[in-house]
Amino acid sequence: METKKMFINGQWVEAKNGEIRDIINPFNQEIIAKVSEGNEEDTKEAIKAARTAFDESEWAFTPANERGLIIQKIASLIRRDHEELAKLETLDTGKTLEESRADMEDIANVFFYYGGLTDKNGGEVISSPLPHSQSRVVREPVGVCGQITPWNYPLLQASWKLAPALAAGNTLIMKPSEITPLTTIKVFELMEEAGVPKGVVNLVLGKGNTVGAELSSSTEVDLLSFTGGIETGKEIMRAASSNVKNIALELGGKNPNIVFADADFDTAVDQALNAVFFHGGQVCSAGARLLVEESLHDKFIEALVEKAKRIKLGNGFDEGTQSGPLISAEHREKVESYVEIGKEEGATLALGGERPKAEELQNGFFYSPTIFIDCTSNMRIVQEEVFGPVLTVEKFSSKEEAVKLANDTIYGLAGAVWSNDITKAEYVANRLRMGTVWINDFHPYFAQAPWGGYKQSGIGRELGHTGLEEYTELKHIYRNTKPEPVGWFK
Ligand SMILES: NC(=O)c1ccc[n+]([C@@H]2O[C@H](COP(=O)([O-])OP(=O)(O)OC[C@H]3O[C@@H](n4cnc5c(N)ncnc54)[C@H](O)[C@@H]3O)[C@@H](O)[C@H]2O)c1
Numbered sequence: 080m081e082t083k084k085m086f087i088n089g090q091w092v093e094a095k096n097g098e099i100r101d102i103i104n105p106f107n108q109e110i111i112a113k114v115s116e117g118n119e120e121d122t123k124e125a126i127k128a129a130r131t132a133f134d135e136s137e138w139a140f141t142p143a144n145e146r147g148l149i150i151q152k153i154a155s156l157i158r159r160d161h162e163e164l165a166k167l168e169t170l171d172t173g174k175t176l177e178e179s180r181a182d183m184e185d186i187a188n189v190f191f192y193y194g195g196l197t198d199k200n201g202g203e204v205i206s207s208p209l210p211h212s213q214s215r216v217v218r219e220p221v222g223v224c225g226q227i228t229p230w231n232y233p234l235l236q237a238s239w240k241l242a243p244a245l246a247a248g249n250t251l252i253m254k255p256s257e258i259t260p261l262t263t264i265k266v267f268e269l270m271e272e273a274g275v276p277k278g279v280v281n282l283v284l285g286k287g288n289t290v291g292a293e294l295s296s297s298t299e300v301d302l303l304s305f306t307g308g309i310e311t312g313k314e315i316m317r318a319a320s321s322n323v324k325n326i327a328l329e330l331g332g333k334n335p336n337i338v339f340a341d342a343d344f345d346t347a348v349d350q351a352l353n354a355v356f357f358h359g360g361q362v363c364s365a366g367a368r369l370l371v372e373e374s375l376h377d378k379f380i381e382a383l384v385e386k387a388k389r390i391k392l393g394n395g396f397d398e399g400t401q402s403g404p405l406i407s408a409e410h411r412e413k414v415e416s417y418v419e420i421g422k423e424e425g426a427t428l429a430l431g432g433e434r435p436k437a438e439e440l441q442n443g444f445f446y447s448p449t450i451f452i453d454c455t456s457n458m459r460i461v462q463e464e465v466f467g468p469v470l471t472v473e474k475f476s477s478k479e480e481a482v483k484l485a486n487d488t489i490y491g492l493a494g495a496v497w498s499n500d501i502t503k504a505e506y507v508a509n510r511l512r513m514g515t516v517w518i519n520d521f522h523p524y525f526a527q528a529p530w531g532g533y534k535q536s537g538i539g540r541e542l543g544h545t546g547l548e549e550y551t552e553l554k555h556i557y558r559n560t561k562p563e564p565v566g567w568f569k
């Protein structure tokens with residue numbers, strides 16, 4: 080099996096220390112690839128390449144529409160290789176092929192969107208209050224960007240960083256999750272094919288505490304954009320203080336899904352399932368915290384449990400599989416430990432709470448859909464991100480109580496409200512302290528709208544025009560059109 084390499088300064092290179100990592104299929108634990116495992120030395124070299132490309136090449140001054148054409152070429156190449164990329168993502172993450180195909184469509188759309196936005200970000204003319212002057216604000220690239228991504232949506236999260244960083248004229252070093260690097264490696268091949276100049280995009284593979292830590296602490300990196308867990312985010316903030324670098328953080332969530340008794344019953348049940356169990360609950364915005372109006376509670380839970388029992392776990396490549404395995408043995412143990420915590424805290428198991436017994440699932444990291452009822456807001460199982468197929472259910476009896484419970488969290492990524500009374504739904508939506516609120520829906524996100532979190536779910540916004548602005552610095556340029564002595568110091 081040929082070892083996949085890193086991309087530094089326009090060259091495909093092995094790790095300096097020759098280390099190699101096996102990449103594992105979480106469905107059956109087979110080795111699907113071998114990749115170079117870089118460390119701090121490789122990262123320093125990549126940072127130097129990105130620094131030189133930013134400071135000494137013309138990339139940042141390339142006409143914006145030309146950069147836009149390159150980004151749109153990348154989008155077209157992603158569309159061309161859509162099926163290959165989707166299969167790689169399913170092999171690497173275990174998610175269903177249908178999900179991976181949808182991800183690849185979204186990813187191509189992100190590149191098309193930012194390719195189109197590139198030359199529409201020129202800045203503004205200011206009405207100067209001073210005579211004989213011209214005043215303008217321009218948006219310039221931040222410089223060298225470090226980008227660190229997680230394993231749950233490997234290429235999707237990478238695309239939200241790569242496309243806007245290039246659009247704004249930055250150079251970058253990307254570090255994907257060490258356990259799911261395959262689609263990111265492939266997209267670096269496509270960026271090379273699309274003609275991105277040497278040194279502008281660099282890929283270093285390896286662990287968080289080596290490659291990631293070097294990117295976060297380096298004084299040669301101007302911006303660090305991170306998607307991942309809250310504790311890693313805090314560590315990155317500390318490391319980024321080395322040179323007061325710009326940071327963008329997309330962290331976790333414990334997202335409330337609020338169902339009123341007047342919601343459309345069948346739709347709300349179906350979508351509550353999808354909200355939490357899609358991709359085995361390994362979604363930052365998973366609706367892992369269900370809040371149901373008291374009068375509806377028992378009927379809703381009965382229907383939910385019935386449907387959740389029938390979720391078909393299996394190989395992401397098989398027709399009919401609705402959910403794949405969890406990403407790793409270690410992650411499944413974390414989920415299991417949370418289920419034990421829930422039981423100890425007094426929550427009642429209405430479904431699951433164990434590994435599935437089917438013979439064909441025994442080599443994968445599967446965990447059964449799990450539902451806890453009788454939950455209260457002070458429980459750790461309700462407050463902390465499990466990042467697996469575990470739902471907690473609480474009751475409420477008024478819209479005010481629903482809002483209070485939903486906001487009782489350190490997180491603020493996303494939430495949803497279900498009701499046919501639009502005034503009530505709007506009341507709730509306007510009071511949720513979250514970056515995204517869905518009314519009578521769950522999960523939609525797209526390139527045109529910002530994504531990110533309130534509170535400890537992060538700093539900044541990806542996607543939309545704000546996602547591009549994150550990769551720019553603002554500069555005010557003031558010109559005196561009739562310079563003459565001030566005469567202050569006679
Ligand atoms: N807000 C969002 O849009 C969003 C999207 C996807 C995932 N997430 C979050 O990501 C988390 C799951 O992903 P994960 O388990 O890969 O997260 P993680 O924090 O363990 O790892 C994320 C990335 O950070 C790297 N890393 C680890 N330690 C580091 C360090 N000390 N310095 C620098 N980098 C380091 C990892 O190698 C990986 O590439 C969940 O909390 C989920 O909610 C958030």
Ligand SMILES: C[N+](C)(C)CC=O
Binds near residue numbers: 235361362363364524
């Ligand atoms: C942001 N999203 C929903 C695509 C992935 C979160 O894990």
